Amino acid sequence: MKKITIKVNLNHNSYPIIISENLLNNAGLEIKKVIPKAVKFLLITDKNIPKSYIHSILSSLKSKKKYLFTLNAGEKSKNMNFTNKIIEKLFKYNFNRDDCLIALGGGVIGDLSGFASSIFKRGINLVQIPTTLLAQVDSSIGGKTGINSSEGKNMIGTFYQPKLVLIDPLTLKSLPRRHLIAGYAEILKYALIMNRKFFSWLEKNSHDIINLTHINQVMYAIKESCKSKATIVQRDEKEKNLRAILNFGHTFAHAFEAVKKYSNDLIHGEAVLYGMMIASSLSVKMKMLNINEHQRIKDLYRKLNINYKIKNIFNKKDISKIFNYMKHDKKISGSKINLILLKKIGNAKILPSDLNKNIKPILVEQFN
Structure with a gap:
């Protein structure tokens, strides 16, 4: 597949997303x-990124003033301590606002680098080069x-757009299957909340994505996902309304991750897969999603051999811990939390849901 460019149109904050093989060079x-x-x-x-990726990028930068900072992989590095270490590096080398910070890695690296970029001298240029699906x-x-x-997760942060996103699908070949499935969770999310046609395509082609069987199919899935994300961000950059639908499954997922203490026992995409299934089940309970639609979702999980019952990773004693984290979520208002639920595949809705009447019962139900 040829080089793909998607523009995120945000007036003075606009930027391109470029998708192409061998892009690191x-x-x-x-x-x-x-x-x-x-x-x-x-x-x-981070320490999991192949040295060849780092070498390719540093070699491609025609500047003598290029520096490297490597940290431990995983959510436990996404904290204020490492934010300060990045900022100390920027001060040490006397960076100014015309200079550039490049994030090479997964979501942890991107989130952390983006946050540091946004607060250093009120904003330094940021380039995202994501290497996970x-x-x-x-x-x-x-x-x-x-x-x-x-x-909790992501309780401290900002909205700060990159200047450029570079996506090389060949970097996915260095990932274990577990991380490919975790990335697939977000692809499936876009289909479920806004693109019914894409969901039908995934029913036929998901194995090619998870197994990296056909790179063109992988690039198509990345393209469709990026287009979906760009469409929503363009309409609601600061998550005032519409953008909240991107949190489908995530309210549950963030609580799951917190209870697991952001350990490798449960990575983000896995938590999202569990969260989306619970949100889908709640959508049925609240008479929004019909049973046949729900069954299509469950069938896709089964077809890909993806676990979706939280009793596989938690016990009944954990319900109160999960519930307590959800009570401190950013989307809480009084006794209700704004959840993203499905009206049908490809159509999501933001619905205030009662913590005690709706949330706790659906969590308990998962252990029956």
């Missing part, structure tokens, strides 16, 4: 087109940044 050239005044570059990455189709796009705290 041309990263410097693409960055120069968008940020011509940048002289200094700080590449943020989840980051390529979701977290690298849209400008949400954030770090975790003891109160």
